[in-house]
Amino acid sequence: MKLLTATNRYYVLLAGLLFTIGSGLLYVGVLWALQREVEERLLQQRDYLRREVGRTGQLPGTPFEGRMQLSAQPRPEGLHNVLLLEPLENELEPYRQLTFRLQLNGQPQWVSLSKSLLETEDVRRLIMWLLLGVLGTLLLGVVLLNRWLARRLWAPFERTLQQLSAYDVRQHQVLQLPGTRIEEFAQLNLALTRLSERVAADYAVLKEFTENAAHETRTPLAIMQAKLEQLLQLPDLPAPAGPLVADLYAAVQRLARLHQGLTLLSKIENQQFAAARPVPLAELLREKLGQLEAFVEEKQLRLEVSLPTTQALQLHPALADSLVSNLLHNAIRHNHPGGLLQVILTSKELAISNTGPVLAAGQQPARFFERFRKQNAASDSPGLGLSIVQSIASFYGFEVRYEYAAEQALHTLRVVF
Amino acid sequence: MKLLIVEDEPALRSSLVEYLRQDGYVVEAAVSYGEAHEKIKLYQYDCVLLDLTLPDGNGLDVLRTLKADNSPAGVLIISARGALDDKVLGLELGADDYLAKPFHLSELSARLKAIIRRRQFQGQRQLLFQELTVLPDQAQVLVHGEPVVLTRKEYDLLLYLLTHPGRVVTKASIAEHVWGDAADAADSFDFLYTHLKNLRRKLQDKGAADYIRSVYGVGYKFSAE
Known part of the structure; x- marks a missing residue:
C-alpha cells in the first residue's frame, strides 16, 4: 500500500466520523431549537388565554392560528406530539399540542392548543440536505485537495527514490538530488548526497588501492623473474640446480598470469571497458584458430568449424579477444588427443564443444565457473578462464550455458548473445 | 651501442644493467625522472628503456622530451601499469614498443634488438x-x-x-x-x-x-x- 493511500484512508475515516457526529448534533440541535420555538408560542397562547379568561371570563373571540380544542373531560396536561387530520388534504399531520386546564364559567375545561410541525419538518429536511450537500462536498474537496497536495509534496521524494534506484557506485558518481523546500526531504537529500559522496570516495580509495596493489605486485614479480633468469645464465650453475630454478621460474610465471587474470576480472567488474566497437566474431575466431593451429595439430584434434559471417557485435576489442581466447584455450586444453573441437557461430550464439574428461555424477557444472576451479590440480593454468568468460558475458548481458553429452563426453559452452 | 635504463627499482635496475652489458651494450642507468631528463639532454643514446612510474615524475614526460628534441633514440617502455591506456598513449607519443612487467629478460633483449635493427639504416641489417x-x-x-x-x-x-x-x-x-x-x-x-x-x-x-x-x-x- 502506498503511504499516500494509507494516510488518506485514516484521514477519510476520521473526517467521515467527525462529519457524521457533527451533522447529527447539528440536526438534533436545530430540531430542538425549532420545537422550542413552537412550544414557546403555545405557552404564550396559553398565557394569553388565561389572562383573557381571567379578565372577561370568556374565551376571546378571535381564534388563534392553529387549532384549539375544548373538552369537558379531563385530559393529560402538558406538551405532546400528536397526529391530527388535516381536513383539506385529508391526511394525518404532526402537531405539537399543549393541553391545560381552564376555569371557564365555574366549570373546569381542558384546552388543547395545537401547532403544526409541518414547517419544522420542511426546515428539517432543508437543513438535512444542505448539511449533506455542503459537508459531502467539503469532505470530497478535502480528500481531493489532500491527495493533490500529497502528490505535489511527495514529488521530491519520488525523484529521490528514482535516483537512488538508478544509483550505481561503479559509475563513480555522487547523487545529484534536486533541491526542495520541504525540510524533511531536504534533510533526506542532504544525508543521501553525503552518503553517496562517502561511498564514492570509499570506492575510489578501494579501487585505487586495488590498482596500486596490482601495480606494486608487478614490480617484485619482475624482479623475481629477472633474477631467476640471470641465475639460469650463470656458467657454473650446478646442473641439478637448473630444473629447481626453472620450477621456481614457472611458479613466478604462474603468479604473474594469475595476477593478470584477477586484474582483468576486477577491471571488468569496475566497468573499465566502456569503449566498444563492432567486432566481427567470425573473423576473430578464424584469426584465433589460426594462432592455435599448432596446438590443435599437436593434439591431433578433429576440427569442425562453422563460421558464417554474422552481424558484428558491439564489444571492447580486448574483451572480445579474451572471451574467444579463453573459450578456445579451454576447449583445447581439456581435450584429449584425437578428440573433437567444434566451433559453431550463429547470429544468436557461439557454441564451442570439445570432447574431454567424463563428467562424474557428483560434479556440478555451475562450479566450473568459479574462480580457481580446476579440472586438474597439477595444471599450470590459474583456473580463471571460465570465470573471465562468465564475467565478460555478463558484462555484455550474454548468457553462458554449459551442456554435457554423456555418450561422447562432449562438453559444450554456449554464449547466447 | 649505448643504452639508458630509467628504472627506480634498484634490484630490477641492476639485473637489467648486468644482463644488457653482457649482451655487449654500453649501459647507463638513471634512477629518477630528474636524472633521466638530465642524461637525455646531455648525451645521445641509441635506445632508452623507460619505466613509467618514477618517484619524481612520469616516464612519459621523458618520452615527450626525447620526441620534442627530435632524438634518434629508440624508446622501449617497461611499465608496471598494465593499463591499456598507458600502452596506447606511450605508442602514440612515439615509443617503439611496450613491455608490461613482469617480463622475460630474453624477451626484453629481443625487442631491444628489433628496435635497434629497425632504426639502424646504415648498418648491416642481418x-x-x-x-x-x-x-x-x-x-x-x-x-x-x-x-x-x-x-x-x-x-x-x-x-x-x-x-x-x-x-x-x-x-x-x-x-x-x-x-x-x-x-x-x-x-x-x-x-x-x-x-x-x-x-x-x-x-x-x-x-x-x-x-x-x-x-x-x-x-x-x-x-x-
Missing part, C-alpha cells in the same frame, strides 16, 4: 652466426648462402634463439615470444620440442651444424660449443 645468416627484412634464412624454407613459427623460433647466442632461454619465454597468449592452450611446453626438431632437421639438411642445445628442465641455448 644476423650472422657461423654459417647461418638471417635477413630479418625478408624473413629469410641462409645456410652457407643457400636459402632454407622455414615456416613462420620456425623462423620466429630461430630468430629468437639466434638473438641470444650462448644464453639459456627458458621454454616459457620462447613459447610466449613465438606463440603469444595462444601458448595458454597447451598443457605443457612439450609442443616446443616438435617445432625445434623440425627446425633442426631443416637446418641440418642444408648442411648447418646443430647449434640448438637443450638445457635439461630449463630451456634451450643457441651455442657453437
Whole structure:
C-alpha cells in the first residue's frame, strides 16, 4: 500500500466520523431549537388565554392560528406530539399540542392548543440536505485537495527514490538530488548526497588501492623473474640446480598470469571497458584458430568449424579477444588427443564443444565457473578462464550455458548473445 | 651501442644493467625522472628503456622530451601499469614498443634488438652466426648462402634463439615470444620440442651444424660449443 493511500484512508475515516457526529448534533440541535420555538408560542397562547379568561371570563373571540380544542373531560396536561387530520388534504399531520386546564364559567375545561410541525419538518429536511450537500462536498474537496497536495509534496521524494534506484557506485558518481523546500526531504537529500559522496570516495580509495596493489605486485614479480633468469645464465650453475630454478621460474610465471587474470576480472567488474566497437566474431575466431593451429595439430584434434559471417557485435576489442581466447584455450586444453573441437557461430550464439574428461555424477557444472576451479590440480593454468568468460558475458548481458553429452563426453559452452 | 635504463627499482635496475652489458651494450642507468631528463639532454643514446612510474615524475614526460628534441633514440617502455591506456598513449607519443612487467629478460633483449635493427639504416641489417645468416627484412634464412624454407613459427623460433647466442632461454619465454597468449592452450611446453626438431632437421639438411642445445628442465641455448 502506498503511504499516500494509507494516510488518506485514516484521514477519510476520521473526517467521515467527525462529519457524521457533527451533522447529527447539528440536526438534533436545530430540531430542538425549532420545537422550542413552537412550544414557546403555545405557552404564550396559553398565557394569553388565561389572562383573557381571567379578565372577561370568556374565551376571546378571535381564534388563534392553529387549532384549539375544548373538552369537558379531563385530559393529560402538558406538551405532546400528536397526529391530527388535516381536513383539506385529508391526511394525518404532526402537531405539537399543549393541553391545560381552564376555569371557564365555574366549570373546569381542558384546552388543547395545537401547532403544526409541518414547517419544522420542511426546515428539517432543508437543513438535512444542505448539511449533506455542503459537508459531502467539503469532505470530497478535502480528500481531493489532500491527495493533490500529497502528490505535489511527495514529488521530491519520488525523484529521490528514482535516483537512488538508478544509483550505481561503479559509475563513480555522487547523487545529484534536486533541491526542495520541504525540510524533511531536504534533510533526506542532504544525508543521501553525503552518503553517496562517502561511498564514492570509499570506492575510489578501494579501487585505487586495488590498482596500486596490482601495480606494486608487478614490480617484485619482475624482479623475481629477472633474477631467476640471470641465475639460469650463470656458467657454473650446478646442473641439478637448473630444473629447481626453472620450477621456481614457472611458479613466478604462474603468479604473474594469475595476477593478470584477477586484474582483468576486477577491471571488468569496475566497468573499465566502456569503449566498444563492432567486432566481427567470425573473423576473430578464424584469426584465433589460426594462432592455435599448432596446438590443435599437436593434439591431433578433429576440427569442425562453422563460421558464417554474422552481424558484428558491439564489444571492447580486448574483451572480445579474451572471451574467444579463453573459450578456445579451454576447449583445447581439456581435450584429449584425437578428440573433437567444434566451433559453431550463429547470429544468436557461439557454441564451442570439445570432447574431454567424463563428467562424474557428483560434479556440478555451475562450479566450473568459479574462480580457481580446476579440472586438474597439477595444471599450470590459474583456473580463471571460465570465470573471465562468465564475467565478460555478463558484462555484455550474454548468457553462458554449459551442456554435457554423456555418450561422447562432449562438453559444450554456449554464449547466447 | 649505448643504452639508458630509467628504472627506480634498484634490484630490477641492476639485473637489467648486468644482463644488457653482457649482451655487449654500453649501459647507463638513471634512477629518477630528474636524472633521466638530465642524461637525455646531455648525451645521445641509441635506445632508452623507460619505466613509467618514477618517484619524481612520469616516464612519459621523458618520452615527450626525447620526441620534442627530435632524438634518434629508440624508446622501449617497461611499465608496471598494465593499463591499456598507458600502452596506447606511450605508442602514440612515439615509443617503439611496450613491455608490461613482469617480463622475460630474453624477451626484453629481443625487442631491444628489433628496435635497434629497425632504426639502424646504415648498418648491416642481418644476423650472422657461423654459417647461418638471417635477413630479418625478408624473413629469410641462409645456410652457407643457400636459402632454407622455414615456416613462420620456425623462423620466429630461430630468430629468437639466434638473438641470444650462448644464453639459456627458458621454454616459457620462447613459447610466449613465438606463440603469444595462444601458448595458454597447451598443457605443457612439450609442443616446443616438435617445432625445434623440425627446425633442426631443416637446418641440418642444408648442411648447418646443430647449434640448438637443450638445457635439461630449463630451456634451450643457441651455442657453437
